[in-house]
Amino acid sequence: MTRTERRDLRNGLLFASPYIIGFLTFTFYPFAASVYYSFCSFNAIDPPVWTGLSNYRQMMSDGYLHTSLYNTFYYTIGSVPIGIALSILLAVFLNQKLRGMAAYRTIFFLPTIVPVVATSVLWLWVFNAESGLLNGVLRQIGVEWLLSQFGYGLPNWLSDENWSMPSLILMSFWGVGGAVVIFLAGLAEVPDSLYEVAEIDGAGPIRKFWNVTLPMITPTILFNLVMGLIGAFQYFTQVYIMTAGTGGPANSTLVYALYLYQKAFMYLNMGYASAMGWMLFAMVLALTVGVMYSSKRWVHYHGE
Numbered sequence: 001m002t003r004t005e006r007r008d009l010r011n012g013l014l015f016a017s018p019y020i021i022g023f024l025t026f027t028f029y030p031f032a033a034s035v036y037y038s039f040c041s042f043n044a045i046d047p048p049v050w051t052g053l054s055n056y057r058q059m060m061s062d063g064y065l066h067t068s069l070y071n072t073f074y075y076t077i078g079s080v081p082i083g084i085a086l087s088i089l090l091a092v093f094l095n096q097k098l099r100g101m102a103a104y105r106t107i108f109f110l111p112t113i114v115p116v117v118a119t120s121v122l123w124l125w126v127f128n129a130e131s132g133l134l135n136g137v138l139r140q141i142g143v144e145w146l147l148s149q150f151g152y153g154l155p156n157w158l159s160d161e162n163w164s165m166p167s168l169i170l171m172s173f174w175g176v177g178g179a180v181v182i183f184l185a186g187l188a189e190v191p192d193s194l195y196e197v198a199e200i201d202g203a204g205p206i207r208k209f210w211n212v213t214l215p216m217i218t219p220t221i222l223f224n225l226v227m228g229l230i231g232a233f234q235y236f237t238q239v240y241i242m243t244a245g246t247g248g249p250a251n252s253t254l255v256y257a258l259y260l261y262q263k264a265f266m267y268l269n270m271g272y273a274s275a276m277g278w279m280l281f282a283m284v285l286a287l288t289v290g291v292m293y294s295s296k297r298w299v300h301y302h303g304e
Contacts, residue, residue, distance in 0.1 A: 038274040048271065055275035065276070067251050068259040071165060075255060076232035078169040084224055087176045088217070091183035092209065105184070109177040120241040123171045127157035158242060161252035168239060168253060179224045186220030187213070189302070218299040226288055233284050236261065256280060 001009070013020075038055055040048035059065055094105050111119070126133045135154045138144055144154050155163040190213060198208045214221075236257035239247065245262070247254030260280070264273035 034274040034277055037271050038278050040271045042271040042274075043268045044270045045268070051271070055272045056279075058272065059275065059279065064251070064254065064259060065256075068247075068254050068256045071247075071252070071254055072233060072235070072256040074165055075169060075172075075235060076229060078166070079172040080225065080228040080232055082169075083173060083176050083179065083228060084221060086173055087179035087183055087224065088214075088221075090176065090180045091187055092213065094180065095184055095187045105181075108180055111174050112177040116237045117241060119171075119174065120238045123174070123238075124158070124242055127167055127171075129154065129156040129159060132157070159249060161248075161250045164243075164249060164252045168242075171238065179228075182224060183217065183220055186217040190216040215300045216302075218295075219301055222291070222295050222299050226291055229287050229291065230284055233257075233280060233287075 037048055039050060039052055041051045041054070042048035090108060094101055094108065114122075125131075129135055134157070135144075138154055147153060155167075157163050157167045194212045194216070195208055198212050203211065234257055235255050239253050239255055239258055240261070243253050245258070245266075247258050247262075256276075257280075260273050260276045263269045263276065
């Protein structure tokens with residue numbers, strides 16, 4: 001290297017040094033430390049003690065971990081597919097060239113910018129069995145009377161272990177506005193000429209949606225599917241606030257990320273929590289790779 005090149009390299013590293021130091025301190029070091037701690041018994045106070053694969057073996061017989069996995073898959077299967085379908089339908093509606101659509105787009109997007117904590121507190125009131133908005137509406141439209149004819153009452157939502165997870169799934173649809181915006185961008189890329197050809201062939205609105213719109217936005221569906229899966233497996237803040245960190249009632253909302261938090265910060269079992277973190281990484285990676293591999297069969301890109 002010439003003298004000028006060495007000087008430019010030095011100056012470049014100096015300018016980049018805040019990011020490099022921050023990356024090494026707050027990203028790379030925790031990343032590497034968690035790998036080591038996953039093979040140790042570590043309570044965040046005493047020095048870690050190497051225990052080999054004991055944390056991973058313990059996960060195989062941990063009943064609470066199995067419950068958290070079941071709840072996480074339950075939430076993922078219930079929220080992601082329905083959320084994507086709802087987002088597509090809303091995007092198609094908001095993509096119509098009608099007066100006032102800009103206002104409707106804003107209304108549907110607004111919930112996504114509300115802080116998660118505020119949203120969770122709001123839905124605590126909505127799901128309140130006695131004075132909540134949801135049961136109040138159901139009473140007004142006669143659902144309570146109808147259920148009483150069969151010996152049932154209105155759901156207790158978060159207080160009933162049979163309804164607690166469906167409640168969280170229902171609440172997740174509140175934030176579909178972000179996916180709707182992405183689908184709107186995908187719909188904007190569908191050529192009008194394809195719709196014109198479909199109309200010439202006699203296709204109606206449903207056939208055009210099924211044979212033109214859906215195939216052309218499959219790349220967008222793939223993106224939202226992958227991001228939805230990753231987000232669902234990391235689901236934490238809402239259930240932590242709405243159940244006071246317990247995952248109740250009867251562990252019916254004990255999702256994987258919440259159980260990991262409990263192990264790490266309530267029981268100070270950092271070694272076990274680190275192993276859980278890497279297991280979560282492996283599961284998300286496997287699902288993502290599986291979805292990407294399957295996309296060869298159902299995702300169609302422009303020009304193919």
